Amino acid sequence: MASSLTIANVDAGYAAVRVLEDVSIDVRAGETVALLGTNGNGKSTLMKCIMGIVRPTAGSITATIDGAAHELVGLTTEEIVDLGIAFVPEGRRLFPKQSVLENLQLGAYRPKARAALRQNLDFCFEAFPRLKERAKQLAGSMSGGEQQMLALARALMSAPRILLVDEPSVGLAPLLVSRTIDKIKELKDGFNLTVLMAEQNFTQAIRIADRGYVIVHGRIAFAGESAEALNNNDLIREFYLGA
Amino acid sequence: MDVSYDLLLNAILSGLLLGGFYAAVSIGVAISFGMLDIVNIAHPAFILLGSYAAFIGNSYFGLDPILAAVIALPFFYLLGMAVYQVYYVAFERRDDQSLRGLSFFFGLMFITEVGLVLIFGVDYRLVQARYIGESLRLGPIELPFRLLVPFIVSMVTVVGLQLFLAKTFLGRAIQAVAQDQLALRLMAANPVRIKRIAFGLSIATAALGGAILIIIQPVEPSIGREYIGRVFAICVLGGLGSFSGMVIAAVTLGIVETLTSTLFGPSWAPAVSFGVLLITLAVRPSGILGR
Known part of the structure; x- marks a missing residue:
């Protein structure tokens, strides 16, 4: 069944600094939505609000998981x-001293995911053959690209319905960026996920996004109802294409 | 120097058994210090508490000291959880743990010691069991049961805990909790709960360690201090976070100490064992099996 995410009029900040102002975003069932914006505009803060890491000062965040609605504001991250909401944070946050396999097993900690551990592990190893080769290697000793793959795979081990990915392209070589973005698409289709992805790399993100929002100084400056609408938007030209 | 082959063999074997004892008293610290980053210098005091629990079970109820320790296990587990909760609320939550947390455990150590002195006095206490005093003889080898039984109990505990840590979701979370708490929360695990359980387990092992200690030698309340340095040295030598490394280090230290005592006299033993620690850390800063 369908899972979706609705963010309505969210304000958030750190101490006296207001980072998000009246942000409303809709991620409909089965969509891939891109949250676009350059550094320091509030993309990560919004992701953290959804995950209960930063508490919004106003507004509501509602997740519908398999038809049941849940208000997320006030819940703990756990x-x-x-x-059923998985998050791949910026900087990946792997367990560096645990092996690749141990990281993946930890991904399945959630009671609902435990029963499907074997099956999800096979799926992850099929999607990322490199991880299978390196199953015994310590996560901290892998390259940036491999770590990003592991972070994605670990998030999927929790058998999520909604996947949030924060800046998957950061710190990766251009070829790896496009490969990572392709993988997200592939996994989304394989797991039948609803995806919200924060990304600076507009051209890459727009390849797999159904829709997107541009966030500027903590406000939604533009909501593009299609990839084309985003492509032809003046704001985006100004920010990304230098025109 | 004239040292007979039999003497050497016996020294190595009793060193191995001594290593089993060292492993038993170090398991708890391998969890709290090695996996949770909690510098519980009061651990040897908790071990003494375990010794007295075994003493009570043995002298008042006629129980085998190991059985008494097993009965005491759940209480030690709860005590450990309670201690962690106080530590968490008072220090860790405020990110105040490094120095104040250390003094907290230092204080806990003294309170435990003084409490034991007030209840049991400063006399040496010991336990009775059929196997204390007997030995297993295999040709020239003589293995006292007083050391053999603790060795077996210690190894069973280590293997059991190792399996728990490697094979269960909770165990894997315990191994990861000190590395990245936010990441653990993103796996739907509550790090405070994980640490509370792990610290409870760490203190529970002190019940067994204490019974083993009082089987091996008579105890008085402050005897735990003798082991503080050794226990932490063993964990660092083995590599923090590694149980197998800890056992290897404990056995190495046991054998080195016994051999040194046999060949050069007991007063050299501590110097040599800490020498081994220094040399190992110079070659392998993360310890024998440290990640």
Whole structure:
């Protein structure tokens, strides 16, 4: 069944600094939505609000998981993940001293994912053959691209319905960026996920996004109802294409 | 120097058994210090608490000291969880743990010691069991049961805990909790709960370690201090976070100490064992099996 995410009029900030102002975003069932914007505009803060890491000062965040609606504001991060929302944070946050396999097993900690561990592990190893080769290697000793793959795979081990990915392209070589973006698309289709992806790399993100939002100084400056609408938007030209 | 082959063999074997004892008293620290980053210098005091629990079970109820320790296990587990909760609320939550947390455990050590002195006095206490005093003889080899039984109990505990840590979701979370708490929360695990359980387990092992200690030698309340240095040295030598490394280090230290005692006299033993620690760390800073 369908899973979706609705963010309505969210304000958030750190101490006296207001980072998000009246942000509303809709991620409909089965969509891939891109959250676009350059550094420091509030993309990561919005992701953290959804995951219960930063608490919004106003507004509501509602996740519908397999038809059941849940208000996320006020829940802990653990409770939110346990609902079936997985998050690949910026910087990946792997367990560097645990092996690739141990990282993946930890991904399946959520009770609902435990029973499907074997099956999801096979799927991840099929999607990322490199991880299978390196199953015994410590996560911290892998290259940036491999770590990003592991972070994605680990998030999928929790058998999520909604996947949030923060800046998957950061720190990766251009070829790896496009490969990572392709993988996200492939995994989304394989797992039947709903995806929200924050990304600076507009041209890459737009390849797999159904829709997108441009966030500027903590406000939604443009909501593109299609990839084309985003491509032809003046704001985007100004920010990304230098025109 | 004239040292007979039999003497050498016996020294190595009793060193191995001594290593089993060292492993038993180090398991708890291998969890708290090695995996949770909690510098519980009061651990030897908890071990003494375990010794007295075994003493009570043995002298008042006629129980085998190991059985008494097994009965005490759940209480030690709860005590450990309670201690962690206080530590968490008072220090860790405020990110205040490094120095104040250390003094907290230092204080806990003294309170435990003084408490034991007030209840049991400063006399040496010991336990009775059929196997204490007997030996297993295999040709020229003589293995005292007083050391053999603790060795077996210690190894069973280590293997059991190792399996738990490697094969269960909770165990894997315990191994990861000190590396990245946010990442663990993103796996739907509550790091505070994980640490509380792990610290409970760490203190629970002190019940067994204490029973083993009082089987091997009579105890008085402050005897735990003798082991503080050794226990932490063993964990660092083995490599933090590695149980197998800890056992290898404990056995190495046991054998080195026994051999040194046999060949050069007991007063050299500590110097040589800490020498081994220094040399190992110079060659392998992360310890024998450290990641």
